[in-house]
Amino acid sequence: MVVTLLLLVPLLSATVLLAMPTGTDAKGAERWIGIGALIAAVVTAGLAVVVVAGRLSVDVPWIRSLGIRWHFAVDGISAALVLFTGLLVVAVVLHALAAPTPQGGSRSTYFGCILLVEAGALATFLARDALLFFIAFEVVLVPMWLLIRRFGDEHVRDTARADASGRFILFTAFGSTLMLIGILFLVAHQGTSDLTVLGELHGKGLSRSLEIAIAAILLTGLAVKVPLWPLHTWLPSAHTIAPTAGSVLLAAILLKMGTYGIVRLAVAAVPDGVAALSPVLAILGAVGTIWGGLACLVERDLKRLIAYSSVAHMGFIAIAIASGSHTGLQAALFANIAHGIVAALLFFLVGDLKEQWGSADLTVPRVALRDRAPRFGIAFVFGLAAVLGLPGLVSFWGEFLALYAAWSPAQGVNIGVLRATVVVGAFGLALAAAYALRVARILWAGEGAPETDAVARDVIADERGIRWGVVVSFIAVMLALGVVPHLLLNISDLDAAALLSGVTR
Template sequence: MALTLMLLLPLLGAIACIAIPGESRVERVIALGSTVVTALLAVVVVWGRHEVDVPWIRSLGVRWHFGVDGISAALVLLTALLTVAVVAHALSGPIPRGGTGSTFLGCILLVETGALATFMARDAILFFIAFEVVLVPMWVLVRRFGDDHVPDETRADAAGRFVLFTVLGSTLMLVGILFLVLHQGTSDLTVLAARHGAGLSHSLQVSIAALLLVGLGIKVPLWPLHTWLPSAHTIAPTAGSVLLAAVLLKMGTYGIVRLAVATVPYGVAQLSPVLALLGVAGILWGGLACLVERDLKRLIAYSSVAHMGFVALAIASGSETGLQAALYGNIAHGVVAALLFFVVGDLKEQWGSTDLHVARAALRDKAPRFGLALVVGLAAALGLPGLVSFWGEFLALYAAWSPAPDRPVALLRVCVVLGAVGLALAAAYSLRVARIVWAGEGSDTAHGVAAEPVADAHGARWGVVLTLVVVIVALGVLPHLLLGLSHTATTGLLSGLGVTP
């Protein structure tokens, strides 16, 4: 019952919010109340590892099967708790222009519904349907509530690119799922994972794995399939940017683990060199782009491409350590990206833009709370030991250096060296942003401009930012809190990886 309620509450809340005409306080109460209760239910569901499994479409053998295990538990908690933060942050300030507040909040709740259903779906067809639920509300957030400082055509282009790329990925993913279900005779992901691809020929496993990896790679996104992401992040409102980076991108990497690694392990093993190379290309490309990018939101988007590259490299290693590194890196990036987008979004509301070439006052002097949060987020982004991102990236490189026996050791070790170069690039662009925004180097007296006033974080927004800072430090000091959740599940999932059919 708790699991069912957890899925129904944000859905019913979204319907209620969208149905409310105009502006009122009712939709605010509905949105915040439903997300808080959903978060409490998520804790109960994860703690009790709840599951529901009943027939749904009997003629096709599709079941209404949802459950939580060690692979999805942290992502369920991240989605539920972060949505509370997004709604609380949105309600503490003006709703972005472009539509009614009820529509805005309804779209946020729909994204939460689809994401939670995706992370808990235990049927391949159900997984696909849940995955697609988030696309339309996210398109609305970008198209209608995006940056009102840019022309309408720019918002339309960013939203349209987001939909076209992700729908292409969905199509490829669906074809791969249909081939898998057709040849295995079931869409139950638990059964498919237990079979480890048994009964599928070598070529068929590779073909299915290729379809799933490309389709889901667009959604991660992996280089060079990432071109939709920077524009979507730049245009989206703060709530959209946070959900896109912290939740939607994680659905792609989670799908690779749940759909590809678990069901066609031999195919993934054969394609692992390509996955590793694309991951490293993303690490380097994202880092180099961040070194020259002038828009701060766009810079964070490119850094997401780099961080997702480490997750791809970890998956390509084929080891239990690699899979745990990928799952840990997912959560780490989600928390860090959320913090950075909250901070930068608040600054953009005051500045009107996030152009790094515009002279501005130093945050350390004018807004020390924002300055502290920005420095912590940047330090975590560069993988500083003691903060959450360190463990995901360090374990990814460690796993790639000592991969599973069936993986190309020499190639992966070259990728490790290149990945280490990517860490140096991350340090360089993080220090660049800190120098310009936090220290305000060359922004005031050197340009002959007065220090503009910047209101510091306060109220609910400071509470959201401070909570994320605490989580980043806590998980950096106590990584076993997350690693312990996924240990048993990753061992079982990889038990048949690399076995020749």
């Protein structure tokens, strides 16, 4: 019941908030709506800790006629993502409490969407039935679409919000269609939708051509969700328009659902098909690291720049998965969490700056953060240092281990292609350093801002209170996992080995 309760608390809380009649906020209930959302998020985070610590599960019949079971469980592959989701949503709600609700809808709708995203994400990471996994995945899309469409950037035209939200839902729906087709093919030929059984079968009973076909369909559908180049074009506009909470959830949770799906569905159930397609996966990932880095070098909108950096970092995860080795899988799982932490920190900071500046345009002359808002400046330096993979910070280990694994891939994987992607990926790291230092130069040092009266009078309130506490907590986690990465690697070590061998622990 604890596992079910973990899913029901955010789901029922979101339902109550979304069902509140229009005008409730005007009756002085704004404060209590926020407090209620915070209580639900804290309770959910506490339940997540209990579920992960006890490795709890639930497995009962649900739709008997289809053989679908209400089967949710946590293992080393999903444990870190479950914990991260629960704690991240607490940070998102705390951050949102310290600011007025973005224009476009009620406060209850805004918090309801955040909690509904959490419910869907947790169900996705815990689901042990392939069809249940698909349903949970789709639950997340509607509230995220609503956050972009209704609560998007008020400084842009309504047509821009409609375009960004429409592109988001169309691309992800296309990916969902392919994912469902792949799941149905897999279930029809293996005779079960139980992900544990599918992992144990490990592709047995499937011809090589069929396994490759199923892997291709699943990887293409999930590549849209990750997203991998060239299926990434929906991401920059969605990030640019979305409110701060939407950008954080999109970068830190939704993208991770795509890479988790590749591991849980494709790598576990059709390993030979993934191995056959690994050169393509690695090449797409390598191109993404370069494409994203080059875009970041010239991008003028800071939110859009961070979105392109996400495309680059997802490329490293694709290279790691393509290696087919235990080290590669560990690198992908670690980099998943690392990117979520760093991207969330940067989007929190950019959202706070944009509230005061009215835009995130890097070409507009701004005062140096080191002079007027040193806390902002220091936090940005930490975030940008993590983006470029500086040793001692969390991103270093995911990227380093990804390239290390690709240099020595698993047996049967094309070693020539994988080693070529290592060279390309290393160049991508150099690009990351270049664009991170470019942004640091503009924001921290204020380089390029002329000494005019307008700039001299530029007043910016530094980070403080709840928001500063949220930022400091992310920096602390970045440092902790950068110095002692085994805290995270140990969680998935044994289960990663078991998944690759098709043995259930």
